[in-house]
Amino acid sequence: MNDVILCDFDGTIVKIDTAEYVLEELAEGDWKTLDQRLDSGEISLEDCMGRQFGMVTASRKRIIDTLDSVVETRPGFSDLIEHCRSKRIPFIIASAGLDFYIRHFLARNGLKNEIDIVAPRVRVTRNGVKFEFPKLRYPSSVSFKDDLVRQHRSAGRTVVYIGDGTTDFNAARISDHPFAVAGSKLAGLLNENRIPHDEFTDFRTVVDTLKNLE
Ligand SMILES: [Mg+2]
Incomplete structure (x- = not known):
């Protein structure tokens, strides 16, 4: 589904x-x-x-x-990845953060080859860290995150979007099924705008909801 x-x-x-x-x-x-x-x-x-x-x-x-030394993975992440693996659902990370750290995190968790990342390309130079953001394909897009949702939807795919921040709002809003971290800024914005969504603190809740949608 x-x-x-x-x-x-x-x-x-x-x-x-x-x-x-x-x-x-x-x-x-x-x-x-x-x-x-x-x-x-x-x-x-x-x-x-x-x-x-x-x-x-x-x-x-x-x-x-x-x-x-400080990064902690949200509970249930491996269950969500296992669910995607068993159902052959592509899982893509969309992040405006540090792509090299995300790659390192995935490698450390043995997930390097099965998860795609869409993120700015980051270069560490003598003059600091430089960001190159993905180019937008749709003029109506606010950021590469909602642009990515449009790309997948226009290819006929059903899009589940999971996030927590204000920069996730436009992407979540136009996705088929938004999930927001409970108590997050994204959850607040979706509630304010009366956009139907599910909230979670543990990814196992997301897996259960996805199974019920099947
Ligand atoms: Mg975030």
Whole structure:
């Protein structure tokens, strides 16, 4: 029934926001003001992240080690992946975060070859971390996340979208079946806008709901 699952990473698959944690721990400068300018619509997400990570000069290894010491996977993630495997449902991570950390996380969990990632390409340079965001295919898209939902829907697929943040809202809103982390900003926005969705804290709840839809 469900042809593809698109899932956010930070705050959804793992409990913390890894990009924010790296900024908290390793940025040298006032990155928080840029978040306010992003929220007020003054600068784009791409611009914001590029400038914020320009303040991080730590090596890739130092970033990975810093995150490995604190990253915790949300319960039931392996059950969801097992469900996708048994039903042959593609599982794709859509993240505006650090793609190299997501790849490292998947490798550490033995999932490197079965999960696709759509994320900005991140390069760690002497002048900080640079982001290259995926190009949008639809003029109506706000970000690459809702663009991705449009791409799969226009190919005739049923799209399940799972996330937690404000940047997931447009993608979740136009998906066939949105799931939001309970108590998250995304859950709040979906409730405010009366968009039918399911909320969860453990991915096993998502698996049970998907099984009931079959
Ligand atoms: Mg998130």
